[in-house]
Amino acid sequence: MAAPTEADCIFCKIVAGDIPATVVRETERTVAFRDINPQAPTHVLVIPKAHYPNAGALAAAEPELAAALLTEAAEVAAEEKIAESGYRLIFNTGAGAGQTVFHAHVHLLGGERFHEGLV
């Protein structure tokens, strides 16, 4: 059973409105906001409001909510007008893979020349 929030989690604080973020879409169970350190012309993070440490844990506990991250990412891509030019979705899992915030999130990366320098 996952905790719905975690006290020292920066993304839980964004969900609660305690830390400001540039929110581009919000649903009852998800929030999408611009990454503070963008790595592409469009760089949005889509997160569940509930706290799970990573995407796998989220999918194991709430598969429909994990799927909602993907559909929300697609909606953001359409709104950002990058659906046709293409975009990349990335889930970093574990510090060794570059995960720095241990609240499940998917990176939506797109826009002109976004792929240069990325895997």
Ligand code: 5GP
């Ligand atoms: P990770 O490396 O864990 O996959 O991705 C975490 C992402 O969260 C990073 O790209 C980082 O720039 C972003 N980030 C960290 N703190 C904040 C914040 O306070 N606000 C926003 N908008 N993004 C943040």
Ligand code: ZN
């Ligand atoms: Zn959290």
